[in-house]
Amino acid sequence: MMADSHNSESNSSQFINHASKWQRLYPQSDNVVANVDSVVITPDNRGMAYGDGFFTTIGVIDGSILWPEYHYQRLLSHAHALQLAIDSDSLLATLQAHAQQLQQGVIKVIVTRAVQAVRGYGFAANVDASPCEVWCKAIAMTIDTAQHTYLPDGNSVLIQPTTSAVCLTAQLACLPPPLAGLKSLNRLDNVLASGELQRLKAKSLESEVELDAGEGLAIGEGLLRDMSGSWVEGTISNVFYQLSSSQLTDSNDNANYSDNSLSTGQWFTPPLTQSGVAGVMRQVIIDAFAKTKTPVIVRALNDDDLLDLTQMFFCNALRGVMPVTSLALLSGEVVEFG
Numbered sequence: 001m002m003a004d005s006h007n008s009e010s011n012s013s014q015f016i017n018h019a020s021k022w023q024r025l026y027p028q029s030d031n032v033v034a035n036v037d038s039v040v041i042t043p044d045n046r047g048m049a050y051g052d053g054f055f056t057t058i059g060v061i062d063g064s065i066l067w068p069e070y071h072y073q074r075l076l077s078h079a080h081a082l083q084l085a086i087d088s089d090s091l092l093a094t095l096q097a098h099a100q101q102l103q104q105g106v107i108k109v110i111v112t113r114a115v116q117a118v119r120g121y122g123f124a125a126n127v128d129a130s131p132c133e134v135w136c137k138a139i140a141m142t143i144d145t146a147q148h149t150y151l152p153d154g155n156s157v158l159i160q161p162t163t164s165a166v167c168l169t170a171q172l173a174c175l176p177p178p179l180a181g182l183k184s185l186n187r188l189d190n191v192l193a194s195g196e197l198q199r200l201k202a203k204s205l206e207s208e209v210e211l212d213a214g215e216g217l218a219i220g221e222g223l224l225r226d227m228s229g230s231w232v233e234g235t236i237s238n239v240f241y242q243l244s245s246s247q248l249t250d251s252n253d254n255a256n257y258s259d260n261s262l263s264t265g266q267w268f269t270p271p272l273t274q275s276g277v278a279g280v281m282r283q284v285i286i287d288a289f290a291k292t293k294t295p296v297i298v299r300a301l302n303d304d305d306l307l308d309l310t311q312m313f314f315c316n317a318l319r320g321v322m323p324v325t326s327l328a329l330l331s332g333e334v335v336e337f338g
Contacts, residue, residue, distance in 0.1 A: 025094060026134040047112030050121060051186035054078040058107040059318050060099040061143060067317065068092065070280040081178035084113060085129035098138050105141040106318060149262060149321060151288035158320030163220025166328040170196045172226040172275040181278035194235045197222040221314045221322060226275035231301040237314035238282035240269045241301060244310045268299040281315040309335050
C-alpha cells in the first residue's frame with residue numbers, strides 16, 4: 001500500500017490535478033446526492049461559522065482507498081471527540097464506491113455539525129451526538145508510484161525526491177484534549193505557517209540565492225513549533241528524526257530491508273498531545289516499527305536537539321515519505337544530513 005494526508009494540496013510535480021465538484025453525501029434530498037450547485041451554503045453552516053467539524057484527505061490508487069483501516073479509525077475517533085453522529089461503516093463504503101469510479105486521485109471529506117436551534121456556539125444537549133453534514137470531493141490525479149520505499153512490516157510507501165527544509169517562526173496553537181491531534185477545520189495556524197513558507201520559497205527564487213543548504217535543493221517543507229517552544233510537525237506533514245546520540249549499528253531485526261534507510265537507527269517523532277495533527281501516515285509508520293527492535297519513540301524535539309539531528313523526513317498520506325537533506329535553523333545555521 002502506498003501513501004495520507006496531512007493536507008490535500010500538493011505542489012509536487014508527481015500529482016496532476018483535475019478539479020471536480022463538491023457533493024453533499026449527507027443529508028440527502030430524496031435519496032439524491034446533491035452537489036454544490038444545488039445546495040446553498042450560508043454563514044449558518046457551523047463549519048464556516050465556527051470551524052465546527054473535521055476533514056480528511058484520502059489517496060486512491062487503482063480504484064482503492066489507501067490505508068482504509070486508518071481512515072476508518074480517523075472517522076471514528078474524530079466523530080467521538082467532536083460528538084458527531086456518523087455511520088462510519090456506511091460512509092467508508094460510499095467513499096470506496098467513489099474511489100472505484102475515480103480510479104486514481106484524491107478524495108477530500110469534510111464533516112460539519114448540522115445547524116443547531118441553540119443560538120451561538122452551543123449545540124443540543126439532549127442528544128449523545130449531533131447530526132452532521134458530510135461533503136465529498138473526488139479529484140482525479142495522476143500519481144507517479146514508481147518511487148517507493150519499504151517499511152519494516154513489508155508495506156511500501158510512496159517516497160518523494162530529497163528536499164531541504166527550514167525552521168519557521170510561525171507557531172502552532174496549543175489545544176486541550178480532545179482537540180489536540182485532530183484534523184479539525186480550525187487550521188489558521190497552518191495557513192499562516194504555509195504563507196511564511198511560500199514567502200521564503202519566493203524570496204529564494206527571486207534572489208536566485210538558495211539557503212546555504214541541501215546542495216542547491218529548493219525548500220520543500222517548513223518545521224513548526226508550538227507555543228511551548230517544542231518543534232512538532234511540518235506545515236502539511238508530520239516529522240520523524242534521528243539523533244547522533246541514538247544511532248544503532250545493529251539492525252538485524254530489519255535485515256530484509258537493508259537497502260532502506262528508514263529501517264536503520266532509532267527514529268523519534270514529536271508527541272501531539274498539545275498541538276499538531278495525528279496524520280494517517282504517521283500512525284502507519286509507528287505501527288510498522290512497533291514489533292521491531294527499534295520501535296518509534298514519541299519524544300519532544302527541542303531547540304537543543306536541532307544541532308544533534310542526523311536524519312529527518314516528513315510524511316503525509318498523499319506524498320508518503322519526504323526525505324530531508326538539510327534543515328536551516330532560525331539562527332541561520334544549517335544542519336546537513338548524510
